[in-house]
Amino acid sequence: MEKYFLFALIAIIALWYLSYSATRLDRLHHRVETSWANLDGLLQRRAAVALEIAKSDLADPASSLLLTAAAHQARDAQMQTRSQAESGLSGALGLLLNDGHLVDGFIEKDLLRELSELTDKVRVAIALHVDAVTRTQMVREKPVFKIFRLAGTAPLPVTYEFEADVL
């Protein structure tokens, strides 16, 4: 009798643990989704600012063209080409800002300030996203999660190459 009781107890604890683990993983997936949404939003804003810079007096015709192309690419890119497009935009912006020409004009200064603030935010957002992704990957590697397929049909989250570039 006692043996069955013990067996039942172990079964209950095991079930609870599985449920708890599934919740834990679900939360992590949620974290990955929201941190990506946040990063995505910021990147969109960056592309918008880049377009404005391209239109302003900051950019000479050549870099204006380059920037416009890069910004549009970043905006329209599909998931597979997104990483490359964002790297391209970072590069184009970097070229323009590294030229180091002096800026006067109120609007231009404002644009550059907005860009540098956005860049800082993107950096933080990337750190948050990368952390969420690596954490999720780590947890999904654990035997309990693998054996009982607690991840269900959720795809394994990945980090993108451009994220490493900016960090």
Next chain:
Amino acid sequence: MTLKKLRIGLVCPYGWDTPGGVQNHVRDLAEYLIAKGHYVSVLAPVIDEDAIPDYVTSAGKPISIPYNGAVARVLFGPIAFSRVRHWIANGKFDLLHLHEPAIPSISLLACWAAEGPLVGTFHAAAKRQKAIFAIGPILEPVIEKLTARIAVSEAARSTLTEHLETDAVVVPNGIYADRYRDGEVRAQWSGNTLGFIGRYEEPRKGLSVLLEALPIIARFAPDVRVLVAGPGDSKDVEDEIDPQLRHRFEFLGRISEKEKADFLSSVALYIAPNTGGESFGIILAEALAGGAAVVASDIPAFESLLGNGEYGALFQSENPQELAKVVIDLLRSDEKRRALAQRGKAYAQRFDWDVVAEDIFSIYEMALVGSNGVTLSSENRAWNRFLGRAGN
């Protein structure tokens, strides 16, 4: 900052009415956010419930436990847990900001009980601790719930990576830099003076290291004096001082903010001989903002705050000979000392609350993306998803 007013819940793990760096940080942050028009509620253990500001909610009386080389006044247990749950359920917060959630305290309990946008700030910088390995597996799933992590220094960040294998964004502690900007030089505190501020009775503040270094310093700078400010009973410490050196010491007791600003502008050198247990070193940031030339021990927190010696001179921790050498070197050259102080003052502006709170707030905004506010955590959210019910 955006115009949207938030409801923010801050959790302070240590006793509200006991002195400490984390408490000061939480208080300043809360007051800054309130001044910006946000609704802020702080949950903290409190000893005397009659003497707390409106925005603080008591979680009960703290218990004293030894932690990280000092006595920490924290609180946990089932009664505290139910109070934490109550506070979360009634607060209708948009976001919770938990301080030091990796030690057993109400911050950890709040992290356990809540769900939604959670931001955690890690203050402690400690060497690898065995105890953490034992509770690591329990801690991990809880700490994992944090949407964003902040570390107050590179030292705190590496502690976090080592212990919990997770990364954090570094946002330093804040100071009100403008309070220290315009200190007046007072004649009685200037000259060849060495300043020290802190609870000098605590061994880890390192006053004894300065005591040992003093005879050597006095040989080269005969008129050197040591000014010690801060709460404590000076009698015991005075008895320990070599009678020949006693006349060089002056104990000022607790000083006001204004006096502190003047103090930092007046002393020739500010000395921080701490031997460890320091997570950030807010006093160094204040000293720099006050225009003092700083000499500090090379413990990890100070090293990273002073930019590896760029903004203040470092000496090997617990080595009085080296401390004496660095002090003498700087006392002899006004030029060197002034240059160091100037560099430090300019650098300290980045610790101003206007900068720091902006950084913290932008992390809040990121944590808030796609959320519906903080709720009590439910352990069956995976089931909801599995059964196709709407979750968050």
